[in-house]
Every structure is written in C-alpha cells, then in structure tokens.
Amino acid sequence: MGVVWKGMAALAVTVAASIGGAQAATISISCGAVGQELQLCTDGANAWAKATGNEIKIVSTPNSATERLALYQQILAAGSADIDVYQIDVIWPGTLANHMIDLSEYIDEETVGQHFKAIIDNNTVDDKLVAMPWYTDGGVLYYRKDLLEKYNKQPPTTWQELTDTAKEIQDGERAAGNDKMWGFVFQAKAYEGLTCDALEWVDSFGGGTIVDADGKITINNEKAAAALTMARGWIGTIAPEGVLNYTEEESRGVFQSGNAVFMRNWPYAWALGNAPDSTISGKIGVSALPKGGADGKPTGVLGGWQLAVSSYSENPEIAADLVKYLTSAEEQKRRAIQGSYNPTIEALYKDQEVLTAVPFFGSLYETFVNAVARPSKVTATKYNQASSEFFNAAHDVLSGKAEAPARLAELESKLDRLSRGGRW
Amino acid sequence: MSTATVAVAAQLQEKPVKSRLTRQRIRYAWLFVTPMLVVLALVAGWPLFRTIWFSFTDANLSDLQVAEFVGFDNYVYLLSDPEWWNAVWNTVKFAAISVTLETILGLGIALALDAHFRGRGLLRAAVLIPWAIPTVVSAQMWGWMFHDVFGVINHMLMALHLISKPIAWTASPDTALVAVIIVDVWKTTPFMALLLLAGLQMLPGECYESAKVDGIHPFKVFWKITLPLLKPALMVAVIFRVLDAMRIFDLIYVMSGNNKDTMSMSVYSRQQLVDFQDVGYGSAAATLLFLIIAAFTVVYLTLSRVGRED
Numbered sequence: 050m051g052v053v054w055k056g057m058a059a060l061a062v063t064v065a066a067s068i069g070g071a072q073a074a075t076i077s078i079s080c081g082a083v084g085q086e087l088q089l090c091t092d093g094a095n096a097w098a099k100a101t102g103n104e105i106k107i108v109s110t111p112n113s114a115t116e117r118l119a120l121y122q123q124i125l126a127a128g129s130a131d132i133d134v135y136q137i138d139v140i141w142p143g144t145l146a147n148h149m150i151d152l153s154e155y156i157d158e159e160t161v162g163q164h165f166k167a168i169i170d171n172n173t174v175d176d177k178l179v180a181m182p183w184y185t186d187g188g189v190l191y192y193r194k195d196l197l198e199k200y201n202k203q204p205p206t207t208w209q210e211l212t213d214t215a216k217e218i219q220d221g222e223r224a225a226g227n228d229k230m231w232g233f234v235f236q237a238k239a240y241e242g243l244t245c246d247a248l249e250w251v252d253s254f255g256g257g258t259i260v261d262a263d264g265k266i267t268i269n270n271e272k273a274a275a276a277l278t279m280a281r282g283w284i285g286t287i288a289p290e291g292v293l294n295y296t297e298e299e300s301r302g303v304f305q306s307g308n309a310v311f312m313r314n315w316p317y318a319w320a321l322g323n324a325p326d327s328t329i330s331g332k333i334g335v336s337a338l339p340k341g342g343a344d345g346k347p348t349g350v351l352g353g354w355q356l357a358v359s360s361y362s363e364n365p366e367i368a369a370d371l372v373k374y375l376t377s378a379e380e381q382k383r384r385a386i387q388g389s390y391n392p393t394i395e396a397l398y399k400d401q402e403v404l405t406a407v408p409f410f411g412s413l414y415e416t417f418v419n420a421v422a423r424p425s426k427v428t429a430t431k432y433n434q435a436s437s438e439f440f441n442a443a444h445d446v447l448s449g450k451a452e453a454p455a456r457l458a459e460l461e462s463k464l465d466r467l468s469r470g471g472r473w
Numbered sequence: 474m475s476t477a478t479v480a481v482a483a484q485l486q487e488k489p490v491k492s493r494l495t496r497q498r499i500r501y502a503w504l505f506v507t508p509m510l511v512v513l514a515l516v517a518g519w520p521l522f523r524t525i526w527f528s529f530t531d532a533n534l535s536d537l538q539v540a541e542f543v544g545f546d547n548y549v550y551l552l553s554d555p556e557w558w559n560a561v562w563n564t565v566k567f568a569a570i571s572v573t574l575e576t577i578l579g580l581g582i583a584l585a586l587d588a589h590f591r592g593r594g595l596l597r598a599a600v601l602i603p604w605a606i607p608t609v610v611s612a613q614m615w616g617w618m619f620h621d622v623f624g625v626i627n628h629m630l631m632a633l634h635l636i637s638k639p640i641a642w643t644a645s646p647d648t649a650l651v652a653v654i655i656v657d658v659w660k661t662t663p664f665m666a667l668l669l670l671a672g673l674q675m676l677p678g679e680c681y682e683s684a685k686v687d688g689i690h691p692f693k694v695f696w697k698i699t700l701p702l703l704k705p706a707l708m709v710a711v712i713f714r715v716l717d718a719m720r721i722f723d724l725i726y727v728m729s730g731n732n733k734d735t736m737s738m739s740v741y742s743r744q745q746l747v748d749f750q751d752v753g754y755g756s757a758a759a760t761l762l763f764l765i766i767a768a769f770t771v772v773y774l775t776l777s778r779v780g781r782e783d
Binding site for chain 2 (some may be wrong): 113115118119124126146147229231238239241262284289290291292293294295299302303306308431433436441443444448449450
C-alpha cells in the first residue's frame with residue numbers, strides 16, 4: 050500500500066507542477082543545426098521544460114533544407130508520433146498543412162497579432178494556422194569592412210560594382226601573398242539554397258519570381274537571362290568553382306576563415322562571424338544585396354523558420370505550449386542577441402538591446418519586411434519540383450553547361466508541363 | 474534452406490517410389506524450410522511486390538491510400554525523360570570505370586598479399602580498413618579532402634606543382650564523377666583484393682611447381698596458369714561488384730547530392746519518391762533499376778553456364 054500512496058503523491062506533485070493542469074510529458078522537437086541553431090534551440094526548450102516540469106527530447110535534422118523536408122515527409126507520411134514539434138521552412142506550410150494541428154486553437158489572437166502579418170498569412174492555410182513564426186530570414190550581403198577601407202571602396206549598390214570591387218581586392222590580396230583569397234562566395238549547390246540565391250539575382254534585375262501570383266510562368270525573360278549570365282561570369286573569376294557545391298555553411302567556412310571579400314548568406318552568420326574565435330571578428334559589414342542595374346532594385350529572398358505541431362502528437366496541448374514559449378517575445382529577443390536570428394515580432398526591431406547586438410536589424414529593416422517570397426503558395430504541392438527545375442537550370446548555366454536564354458526557354462516548357470499549362 | 478532443398482531433390486531422384494520414411498522426411502524438410510520462406514516473402518517479396526504495384530499507380534507520399542491505377546503511364550514517361558537516361562548513363566559510366574580499376578588494382582594487391590613474407594596477416598587486415606569504414610563517413614571525409622579552398626588533395630597537388638590552381642573536384646561538371654570514382658576505387662579495391670586472394674589460395678600448387686621445374690617466366694606463369702585458373706573467382710568478384718555499382722547511392726548522395734552530373738539511377742528514384750513525393754513514378758524508376766540488375770544477372774548466369782559446357 051505504501052508504494053501506491055507514494056506513487057499517487059508523486060503523481061499529484063507532477064500534475065500540480067505542470068501548467069494548465071495537463072500532465073507532464075516528454076515533448077520531442079526537431080531543431081536545425083546550422084551554425085548555433087541547435088544550441089539556442091536546446092537552451093530555449095530546456096528552459097521551458099524546467100519551468101513546466103515536462104521533458105524535452107531534441108531531434109537534430111540535416112542541414113540541407115531539401116533533405117530536412119524529405120525526412121519530415123517520411124516521418125509524417127507514416128503517421129508517426131516520434132516528433133511533436135517540427136521546425137518548418139517558410140515555404141512548407143502548404144506542403145505540410147494536412148499533417149499539422151491548427152495552432153489558433155491553443156494560442157490567443159493577441160499573441161499571434163504581435164508577429165508580422167505577412168508571415169502569419171503565409172503560415173495560414175485554408176484558415177488554419179499551421180505554424181507560428183519563430184524567426185524570419187532575408188538574404189543579405191556580408192562584406193569585409195577592413196578590406197573595403199584598405200582599398201578605399203564603398204559597399205556595392207549594384208552587382209557590377211560588387212564584381213569590380215571583388216576583383217580588385219581579390220587580385221590585390223593575392224598579390225600581397227594570400228593566394229587563397231576570393232572575391233565572392235554564395236550558395237550554388239543544386240539544392241533549395243540555389244533557388245534562393247538565383248531568385249535574388251533575377252529579382253534584382255526585375256526579372257520576376259519564376260511564377261507569378263496567378264500561376265503564370267514568367268521566368269523566360271531577358272532580365273532573368275541577364276541575371277544568370279552575370280552570375281555565370283563570376284564562377285572561376287571572383288568566385289571559386291567550388292561554390293557549385295556550396296551550401297550556407299561551406300560559404301561561411303570560406304568567408305569566416307578570411308578567404309573571401311563578399312558573402313551572400315542569412316543573418317545567422319553575423320553572430321558567428323563576430324564570435325571571439327572568429328578570424329574576422331569585428332571586421333564584418335552587412336548591407337542589402339545589390340541592385341541588378343540602374344533600374345534594378347536591392348533584394349533579399351524571404352526565408353525563415355516556423356514551429357508547427359504534428360497532428361499525430363500524443364500531447365498536442367503541451368506541444369503547443371512549447372511552441373508558444375519558443376516563439377514568445379522574450380525567447381526571440383534572447384535568440385536575436387545571442388545568435389542574430391531575426392525576430393518575427395515587430396516591436397523587437399525597436400528594442401535597444403537587440404539593435405546594439407545586431408545593428409543591421411535596424412538599417413536593413415525595410416529589406417526584411419519587403420523580402421521577395423519564393424512562389425511556394427501558388428505552386429503548392431508542386432513547389433519542390435518547380436524549385437528543383439529552377440535550381441537545376443541555374444546550376445547548368447553557372448557551370449557553363451548551357452547558355453541562359455536557351456536554358457530558361459527549356460525551363461519554361463518544363464514548368465509548363467509540370468503545372469499543366471500554369472494551372473498548378 | 475538450400476541444403477534441405479538439395480537433400481529433398483536428391484531423394485526424389487534416387488527413389489521414384491516413395492517409402493513412408495521418405496515422405497516423412499520430405500514433410501520435415503518442408504517444415505524446416507517454411508519459416509525461412511515466410512521471412513523472405515515478408516522482408517523481400519512483399520516490399521518488392523508493393524513497389525511494382527505502386528509503379529502502375531499515381532500514388533503520392535502525402536496520402537498513399539488514394540492511389541489510382543494508371544497502367545504503363547509512369548514507364549512511358551520515364552523512358553521519355555532525358556534526366557532518367559542521364560542517370561542511366563552516369564551509372565553505367567561509374568560502374569564500368571570503377572569496377573575495371575578495382576579489378577586491376579585488386580588483382581595486383583591480391584598477388585602481392587599471396588606471397589610469403591613476414592607480417593602478412595597484419596597487412597591483410599590493414600588493407601581492409603577502407604572497406605570497413607562506413608560509406609557515409611568516408612564519403613564525407615573525402616568530400617572535405619576534395620574541398621576546393623581548404624581541401625588537402627588540392628594542397629598536395631599544388632605543393633607538388635602538378636596543378637597551378639585548385640580544382641573544384643566535387644563541383645566542376647568535368648571532375649565530379651571522377652571524384653566519386655576515385656573514392657569508390659579507394660573504398661572497394663580491398664574487397665576485390667580479398668575475394669581474389671581467397672581464389673588464389675585455392676589454386677593447386679602442382680602447376681606452379683612444374684612451371685618452376687620447367688623454368689617458365691613468371692609473366693607467362695601468370696597469363697597461362699594463374700589467370701585461367703582464377704577466372705571463376707574473378708568472374709564472381711566482378712559480377713558482385715557490377716551489381717553493387719549499378720545501385721550506387723550513398724557515396725554519390727553524400728558527395729554531391731542531387732547534382733545531375735553525378736546522379737545515379739538510385740539517386741534519381743529517391744528524388745522522385747521522397748523529394749517530389751511521387752511514389753508511383755519513383756517506384757517505376759526503382760522497378761526499372763531492379764529489372765536492369767536482374768537482366769544483368771541472368772545474362773551473366775547464362776554466359777557462365779555456356780562457358781562451362783564448352
């Protein structure tokens with residue numbers, strides 16, 4: 050009898066400790082592991098676990114977004130309850146909506162209303178709030194402040210300026226003895242990251258967004274071809290040929306070891322580049338990605354990650370509480386200061402502590418708010434195929450296997466077939 | 474399983490009129506074989522059957538229940554897809570070049586290890602290390618060694634003045650497949666060497682002794698004695714490797730992902746099945762890959778049987 054009483058007492062304590070009267074549970078959450086993501090995610094989730102008396106299991110996932118989605122789809126297609134909370138990309142709500150619960154049932158409207166409306170709209174599929182915004186992303190241009198000063202250059206505002214500056218500094222530094230110096234690194238492996246990079250080039254030239262909001266395929270135009278031809282010219286001249294197999298972390302590796310003047314990457318690279326163990330700490334500047342030409346526009350693709358709760362979860366209520374905690378203003382502020390992850394809560398962009406840690410959150414506010422979205426909404430479940438066709442086309446042009454105009458015409462006909470004449 | 478089946482077959486041939494005892498033994502033989510057949514049917518037969526079934530439907534990974542029968546549509550589309558043929562061509566190139574190199578190098582190493590010298594056992598074990606490392610690990614390791622900016626391979630080649638500027642091994646369309654083949658040869662040559670070494674040790678010593686007595690040149694001994702006698706073992710080793718190489722996936726996927734320059738048939742099937750969620754179409758690709766490998770095996774078995782009858 051004694052054992053039973055002890056057991057019941059323990060149960061009572063646990064129940065009392067958990068918030069909202071729900072029983073203590075083990076919640077597993079999938080976290081990305083790019084840069085310091087995993088550490089920040091673990092710390093945040095553990096803080097929640099400590100406060101609520103629940104337990105946390107961290108599932109780390111592949112760095113490549115393409116592979117991560119594939120993994121999720123296999124787990125979700127099997128109806129598995131192994132992962133309760135999923136970290137999902139800004140382009141996935143449409144694809145994964147069927148497998149996720151409606152978070153608006155657990156999180157009040159006022160809390161949801163603090164976040165950028167554009168992202169909430171993006172995460173709402175058929176009136177269902179599929180995911181809560183965790184951090185947003187926009188492609189930005191990193192440059193070496195010290196090198197630009199040394200050669201008396203300004204941060205470039207057009208791609209042509211970037212090309213010239215990169216070439217001059219690269220040649221100068223090589224002559225001075227650093228023969229590993231390159232002008233510009235970015236992401237050009239045949240994967241989702243290349244879709245982001247190439248879309249930025251195309252958009253900066255005013256070449257549209259591959260598929261427009263009505264589903265019409267717009268990619269086969271002169272401006273898009275000019276953008277890709279320009280990028281082709283970088284390979285082997287200011288960018289190492291290896292970029293054709295680089296993802297975010299490979300490009301950061303080259304830039305952070307001091308071997309590149311410019312880098313296109315997401316904001317997360319700021320905190321890591323300025324960490325005490327970084328060779329270029331304090332020597333980094335950040336600006337918006339350049340314009341295509343005099344009549345182009347500065348650009349940056351919309352990225353960012355959301356948290357969603359699986360509808361196969363055994364504890365949806367507790368999992369939703371974890372999501373609420375991790376996406377709260379307090380937690381987003383911590384992540385912004387420690388890891389330079391962009392908050393999705395507007396008020397934090399005026400927070401003095403955040404702006405001191407990451408000054409460009411203030412100066413590039415407009416870029417983040419007006420970031421160009423990939424056509425995931427209109428292409429819906431076919432987005433992955435469309436994106437794959439696009440990055441393969443871009444990869445072919447970059448690696449010199451095809452000329453941009455001809456390859457874009459081919460891409461158009463492929464997308465046309467894929468979408469059955471733009472109906473998607 | 475095979476021993477029992479052979480025993481059953483042997484008894485059937487010997488005694489056309491079955492005694493009670495024989496019948497009982499046959500019953501027992503089947504009893505022992507059945508669990509194995511059931512397990513095989515479950516773990517090999519059922520998935521294979523399901524894949525073939527899916528290949529005739531338009532099944533989608535997000536909901537497998539709503540698949541509709543579409544006949545040969547998937548196959549027709551597959552055979553008209555240039556990317557599929559690109560994958561087939563990549564796989565064939567990869568298999569032909571890597572297996573040829575592995576056979577030549579493996580034979581050389583096997584001959585060297587067959588000689589008598591001190592520390593032979595230790596060396597034989599050491600040679601197997603590349604084969605023992607999990608492919609994903611060695612692929613990632615080589616990926617870093619091949620890195621264009623801080624990779625050790627470029628560093629060494631530059632230091633030796635063999636190249637004037639770094640090569641982007643895994644990125645450049647000209648070298649991506651070469652890099653994959655280099656790693657595969659590094660990894661699988663020990664396996665080849667071991668199979669051939671086992672064959673070499675089975676060869677009768679008398680031939681070599683009489684060759685020695687007659688004072689035959691070692692090269693002639695190799696061409697006229699070793700190679701013909703080793704042929705069965707060599708053929709088995711080559712067919713093993715070819716079948717393995719035709720379904721190459723892990724090495725290529727880790728080193729260059731879905732890059733079309735190195736995409737093999739397996740990588741293509743996976744992309745369709747998982748990335749694009751097109752289970753029907755991806756299954757058609759997987760089934761075709763299975764048929765190609767099966768056809769290969771049948772051709773080999775037929776050829777080797779014809780050779781034996783001569």
